[in-house]
Amino acid sequence: MAISHDPWVWAAALLTLAIYSFLYKDNPFYKFAEHLYIGVSVGYFLYFIIWQQIVVPLIYDPLKALFISPFHAKELLIIPPLILSIMMLGRISPRHAWLSRWPMAYVMGMGAGLAIPAYFQTNIFKQIEGTIISIPPATIEIVTTYYLNKLLVLIIVTCVLLFFYFSREHKGALGKATMLGRWFLMLGFGAAFGYTVMARVSLLIGRLDFLLHTWLGIH
Amino acid sequence: MWQKVSNLDRRWIYLGVAICAALPLILEFILPIPATPPVKRLFDAIENMPPGHFILLSMDFEPSTMPELLPMAYAITQHALSRGIKVGFMTLAPAGPGMIEIVLEDIRKAYPDRKYGEDYVNFGYKPGLSAVILGIGEDIHRVFPRDAYGTPLEDIPMMREIHNYKQIDLVISLSGAGYPDAWLLYANARYGQAVATGATAVMAPLYYAYLATGQFVGMLGGLKGAAEYAELVRKAGYMRIPEVQHRVGVQMSSQSFVHIYIVLLIIVGNIAFFFIRRSGGR
Amino acid sequence: MRRRGPLALAFIAGVAMIIQFFSPHPALRTVYNEALNWYRIISAFTFMLGLISLMRSHITKVTHKRAGWGYSIVTIVSFIVMTILGFAYGTGAGTPFDKMYEYVYAPLGATVFSLLAFYLASASFRAFRARNIDATILLVVAIIIMLGRVPVGSFIKWGKFSLPGLAEWIMAYPNMAAQRGLLIGIALGAICMSLKIILGIERSYLGRGE
Numbered sequence: 001m002a003i004s005h006d007p008w009v010w011a012a013a014l015l016t017l018a019i020y021s022f023l024y025k026d027n028p029f030y031k032f033a034e035h036l037y038i039g040v041s042v043g044y045f046l047y048f049i050i051w052q053q054i055v056v057p058l059i060y061d062p063l064k065a066l067f068i069s070p071f072h073a074k075e076l077l078i079i080p081p082l083i084l085s086i087m088m089l090g091r092i093s094p095r096h097a098w099l100s101r102w103p104m105a106y107v108m109g110m111g112a113g114l115a116i117p118a119y120f121q122t123n124i125f126k127q128i129e130g131t132i133i134s135i136p137p138a139t140i141e142i143v144t145t146y147y148l149n150k151l152l153v154l155i156i157v158t159c160v161l162l163f164f165y166f167s168r169e170h171k172g173a174l175g176k177a178t179m180l181g182r183w184f185l186m187l188g189f190g191a192a193f194g195y196t197v198m199a200r201v202s203l204l205i206g207r208l209d210f211l212l213h214t215w216l217g218i219h
Numbered sequence: 220m221w222q223k224v225s226n227l228d229r230r231w232i233y234l235g236v237a238i239c240a241a242l243p244l245i246l247e248f249i250l251p252i253p254a255t256p257p258v259k260r261l262f263d264a265i266e267n268m269p270p271g272h273f274i275l276l277s278m279d280f281e282p283s284t285m286p287e288l289l290p291m292a293y294a295i296t297q298h299a300l301s302r303g304i305k306v307g308f309m310t311l312a313p314a315g316p317g318m319i320e321i322v323l324e325d326i327r328k329a330y331p332d333r334k335y336g337e338d339y340v341n342f343g344y345k346p347g348l349s350a351v352i353l354g355i356g357e358d359i360h361r362v363f364p365r366d367a368y369g370t371p372l373e374d375i376p377m378m379r380e381i382h383n384y385k386q387i388d389l390v391i392s393l394s395g396a397g398y399p400d401a402w403l404l405y406a407n408a409r410y411g412q413a414v415a416t417g418a419t420a421v422m423a424p425l426y427y428a429y430l431a432t433g434q435f436v437g438m439l440g441g442l443k444g445a446a447e448y449a450e451l452v453r454k455a456g457y458m459r460i461p462e463v464q465h466r467v468g469v470q471m472s473s474q475s476f477v478h479i480y481i482v483l484l485i486i487v488g489n490i491a492f493f494f495i496r497r498s499g500g501r
Numbered sequence: 502m503r504r505r506g507p508l509a510l511a512f513i514a515g516v517a518m519i520i521q522f523f524s525p526h527p528a529l530r531t532v533y534n535e536a537l538n539w540y541r542i543i544s545a546f547t548f549m550l551g552l553i554s555l556m557r558s559h560i561t562k563v564t565h566k567r568a569g570w571g572y573s574i575v576t577i578v579s580f581i582v583m584t585i586l587g588f589a590y591g592t593g594a595g596t597p598f599d600k601m602y603e604y605v606y607a608p609l610g611a612t613v614f615s616l617l618a619f620y621l622a623s624a625s626f627r628a629f630r631a632r633n634i635d636a637t638i639l640l641v642v643a644i645i646i647m648l649g650r651v652p653v654g655s656f657i658k659w660g661k662f663s664l665p666g667l668a669e670w671i672m673a674y675p676n677m678a679a680q681r682g683l684l685i686g687i688a689l690g691a692i693c694m695s696l697k698i699i700l701g702i703e704r705s706y707l708g709r710g711e
Contacts, residue, residue, distance in 0.1 A: 008604040015605065019612040023233050023619055031572050037609040038555075039576035041314075043583025044606055045552055048592060049313050053346055054545045057364075081539040085546040091708075092553055101507040101707045103543045108706050109511030110540045112695035113518025114349055114405070119695075121408035122434065123688030127681050130432035153431075153678040160682025181682070183638055188679030190639040191672060192424045194646025195441065197621055199287065199395075199420035201477045202442040204618035205240050205470045206286025207611055212244050213466070229623040236622045250652030255669055282607035283614040313548075314610075317602045320594060346548065347541035354541065357534050362541075409522065427677040428684050443650055475653035477618075482644050484626040489640075492630050 002217035013215040016207055058082075131157050156184045221494040224487065232484065239476040249468035250475060254447040257430055261415050261437025262451045264389060265295070270303030273381055274389045275355075277398070278322070281314040284395035284419050285321075286470075290445035291393050291417035292322045293463045294452050300326070300333050301457035305377050307387075309342040309363070311351060311398050316344045316367065329459040336375045343367030348398075352405040356384050356412070384412040389436065395419035399426065403434055417444065446471045508701040515699030556580065642671060 004010065018033035062078035069075055084106060090099030131154055162174065163181030170178040212218045254262070265274070276295060280288045299306050308319045319341055326339070333339060342363040345351045354362040359382060360372050372378045380386060390412055392399040399416040406412040413436050418426055420441030429435045439448050449464040458464055514536070521533045559573040583601055590596040631637040648654045649668025657664040697703035 008600055012604040012608040016608050016612045019609065019616065022616065024230060031569070032575055033609060034613075035572040035575040036579050036605070037613065039579030040583050040601060040606045040609070042552060042555060042576070043580045043587070044598075044602060045313065045548065046580070046584050047587030047598070048316070049344075049346065049548055050552065051587070052592070053344060054548065058542050058545060077535060077538075078542075081542040084539070085543050088543065088546045089549065089553075091550055092557075097708055098503050101503065102510060103546070104706050105507035105511040106514055107540065107544050107547075108698050109514030110518055110536065111349070112511070112698040113515035114353070114522075115695045116515075116519055116692055117522040118404035118408045119688045119692050122404050123684050123691075126432050126434055127428060127685055127688075130428075131678075131681065149674050153674055153681075156675060156678035157682045157685075160679055161685060164682075164686045182635060184675060184679045185683075186635045186638040187642050187671070188424070188676050188683070190642030191646050191676040192421075193639065194643040194650065195420040195424050197478065197481060197618075197625075197643075197647055198441050198443065198474065198650060200615070200618040200621050201240070201474055201481075202287045202420065202470070203284070203611060203615035204236070205244070205442075205473045205477070207608075207615045208237070208240050208473075209244055209286075209466060209470060210608070212241060218245055225627075227626070229627070232623045232626055233619045236619055240618075251655060252652050253655065253665070255665075256673075282610040285607065285611060286615075314602075314606070317599070317607065320599070321603070324594065345541075346545040348544075350537050350541040350544065354534075354537055357530075357537070361534075361538075424672065424676055425680050425684070427672055428681040431673070431677050431681075441650075471652050475651040477622075478647045478651050479653065481622050481625050482647055484622060485629050485640065485644065488626040488629060489631055 004215050004217060009215055013211055016211060058085075155180075160184055221491040221498075225491040225495060235480055235484075236477060239480040240473050243473040243476055244469060247469050248472055249465075250472050252443070252446045252450050252468065252471060254451050255444075257427075257438040257440065258444055258447040258451070259437075260430075261295075261391075261439060262298070262448060264413075264415065264436045265298050265302065265304065266455070268302070268304055268388060271305070272388045273305045273307060273377075273386060274299055274391060275307045275309065275387050277309050277311060277390060277392045277394075277402070278315050278318050279311045279392050279394035279396070279398035280318060280419075281312050281395075282318070285318060287419045287442045287445065288393045288395065288417060289318060289321065290442070290449060290463055290467045291439050292318070293325070293460055294445060294449040295391060295393075295417070296322060296326055296339075297329075297459055298448075298452045298455075298457050300330050300338060301452075301459070303338075305337075306339040307342060307381070308339065310344045311348055311401075312394070312396075313344065313346070319343070319367070325460055325463075336370075337377055340375055340377060341367040348401055349405050352401055353409065355387075356406060356410040358383055384410045387412065389413045389415060391415045391417065393417040395422065397422075399435070403429060407434055442467065442470060442474060504704070504707055507707060508704065512699055512701060515695070645671060 015033050015036070018029040021027055022030040059082065062075065062082070066075040066078060084103040087099040088103040090096035159177050159181035161181075163178045163185065165174075165178075168174060268274075276292065276299075278288070278292055296306060308323070310316055310319060323339075323341060326333075327335075330338075335341075343366065345362060347354075351362055360378070363372060365371050366375060384390075384406060390402055390406060392402045392414065394416070395418070399414070399418060399422070402412075402414045402416075407414045414434070415436040415438065416426060417439040418441075420443075423438065423440030423444070426435060426438055426440075430438050439445055446467045449458070449467055452458050453461070453464055517532070517536065521529045556577070559576050561567075562573040563570045563577065583598070586596070586598045586601060590598060592598045629640060631640050645664065646668050648657065649664040654664045654668065694703060698706075
C-alpha cells in the first residue's frame with residue numbers, strides 16, 4: 001500500500017468522500033463540495049468558454065480585422081451576428097427582453113430548418129429502409145434465422161408505431177397489436193434499464209478505483 | 220419478517236454496493252471479455268484502413284462520464300497511431316478539452332515516434348454543435364482556424380491536405396449525450412460521412428437501430444465496449460499503454476459483482492413483495 | 502412588429518435552410534456558409550445568459566442573507582479564484598487552472614453522477630416489482646442484460662446457447678426494433694415541432710409580453 005503524497009490527489013479524494021457523505025445524510029461537507037463544484041465550473045466556463053472561445057475569436061479578433069480593413073466585405077459581415085448576439089443579452093432585463101427575440105428567432109428558425117431534412121433522412125427513411133429491405137450479407141451462416149429475425153423486427157416496429165397511434169381507440173385487432181407494441185416497448189425499456197445500471201455502476205467503480213488505487217495505492 | 224426485509228434501511232443497501240464494487244478492485248482479478256459484433260465492426264473498420272488515412276476522434280464528453288469513455292479514447296488512439304493512421308482530436312462538449320489533454324499526455328510519452336502536427340493534431344473545442352459539424356463539411360479550416368494551442372491550421376503539415384469530410388475517412392464520436400445523433404443527422408445525412416460511436420451504456424441501446432442500418436460503422440457500448448476494444452487492441456499487439464487496459468479489465472470484474480448484487484436485490488425484493496401480498500399486507 | 506418581425510425571421514431562416522439542403526448552387530452554398538457562421542456566433546452567446554443568471558441568483562442569496570447564503574459565498578469565491586487563475590496563468594498543462602480542472606472539477610463532476618449507482622440499487626430493491634405482465638417483461642429482460650453484459654455472464658451456458666449470446670440477440674433484434682419504433686416516433690414529433698416553429702405556430706421561445 002503506497003498512499004499518494006500529491007496534495008492535489010488528496011484534495012480530489014477528500015472532495016470525493018465529501019460528496020459520498022451525502023449517502024449517510026445531508027451535511028455541511030457535502031454542501032461545501034457541491035457549491036465548490038458549481039463555483040469552479042462557472043469559473044471554468046467564464047474563462048475557457050466565454051473568454052477564450054467566444055470573446056477573443058468571435059468579438060475581439062474580427063473587430064480588430066475590421067479596424068484594419070474596414071471596407072472589406074468579409075470583415076463587415078461580422079457586424080450583423082455581433083449585433084444579434086448583443087441583443088441576446090437583453091434577456092437579462094425584463095424591460096429589454098424583447099430584443100432577444102430576434103437572435104432567438106434566428107437560432108430557432110435555423111435549427112428547425114436544418115433539422116427537418118436531417119431527421120427525415122436519418123431517423124425516418126433510413127430506419128424504414130432498414131426495416132423492410134432485407135439482403136443477407138455474405139457472412140451470414142444461417143439465412144433462415146436472418147429472415148426470421150428480420151420478420152420479427154418488422155412486426156415489432158409496426159406494433160410499436162401502432163401503439164403511438166391515438167387517432168383511433170385501441171380495440172379489436174388494433175388493440176391486440178398495441179398490446180404487443182406495449183410489451184415490446186417494455187422489452188426495450190428493460191434492456192435500457194439494464195444498460196443504465198451498467199452505466200451508473202461504471203461511474204461508481206471509476207471513482208472507487210481512483211480512491212483505492214490512485215489515492216491509497218492499494219494493489 | 221418479509222416486511223422487515225422490505226423496509227430495510229437503504230444505507231445498508233448502499234454499503235453492499237460499495238463492498239461489492241471495492242472488493243474486486245482490491246483483489247485485482249480479470250475475467251475473460253470476448254468481443255461482441257458492434258465492437259468488432261469498429262475494430263475491423265480501423266484495422267482495414269490503409270496507413271496515412273485520417274480519422275476524426277470527437278471526444279464529446281465531460282468528466283462526469285470519463286470512467287466509461289476515456290478508456291475508449293485510449294484504445295482507439297493506440298489502435299490508429301500504431302497502424303500509422305492520422306488522428307484529429309476535437310470536442311463539442313464544453314468541458315471536453317481537458318479530457319483530450321489527459322489522453323494526449325500519455326500518448327506523447329508512449330508514442331515518441333509519432334509527431335504532433337504530422338501524425339495527430341488537437342483542434343480543441345468550438346461552441347455551436349450542429350453549426351460546427353456542418354461547418355466541417357464545408358471547410359474545417361474555417362471552423363478551426365487554429366488548433367487548441369493557437370497554431371494556424373495552415374502551418375500544421377498534416378492539415379494541408381484535410382479540408383472537409385471528403386478527406387476524413389471516419390468520424391468517431393465518444394459521448395454520453397446526444398452528440399453521436401448530431402454527427403449522424405448533419406455529417407452522415409448531408410455529407411455521407413462514415414460515423415462510428417463510443418457511447419455510454421445509457422445511450423447504447425438506442426444506437427443499435429443506427430447500427431443495424433449501417434449508419435454507425437461500429438459501436439462501443441459502455442465500459443464493457445471499452446474493455447472489449449482494448450482486449451482486441453492488446454491481442455493485435457498495438458497496446459503501448461497496458462495500465463489503462465489492465466484497470467478496465469479489473470473494473471469489469473467489479474462490475475460483474477455489483478450486477479449480481481443488484482439482481483439479487485431485485486429477486487429478494489420481489490420475493491418479499493409476493494409474500495407480503497399473499498399475507499394481505501401492503 | 503416586436504413579435505411579427507422575429508417570426509418572419511424564423512420563417513425565412515428555416516425555409517432557406519430547407520431549400521439549401523436540396524440545392525448545390527454555389528450562390529446558395531455561399532449564403533449557407535455565412536448563415537452557419539452567424540448561427541455559430543449567436544448560439545455561443547447563449548452560454549453567457551446561463552452564467553449571468555446563475556451568478557445573479559447566488560449574489561442575491563448572499564446580499565439578502567437567505568437560507569444557505571454561506572455556501573453561496575463558497576460558490577462566488579471559487580468562481581472568482583478559478584477565473585483569476587485562468588487570466589493569470591493560462592490554461593496550459595500543469596498550470597493552476599489545469600490542476601483545478603483535473604483535481605477539483607473533474608472528480609466532483611464524476612462523483613456527483615456516480616451517486617446514481619447507489620440510488621439505482623436502492624430503487625431496484627424497493628420499487629422494481631413484477632406487478633403485472635408489462636413489469637415482469639421489463640424485469641426479466643433487465644436481469645438478462647445485467648448478467649449477460651458482464652464477464653461473469655459468459656459462465657452461464659446451456660448447450661449451444663449462452664447468456665451473453667441471448668443478451669446480444671435481445672439488443673440486436675427486439676430491443677433494436679423497439680428503439681427504432683421510438684426513433685421514428687420521436688423524429689415525426691421533432692419534424693412537427695420544427696414545422697410549427699418555422700410557420701410561427703410555436704412561439705414560446707419569444708417569451709411573454711408584447
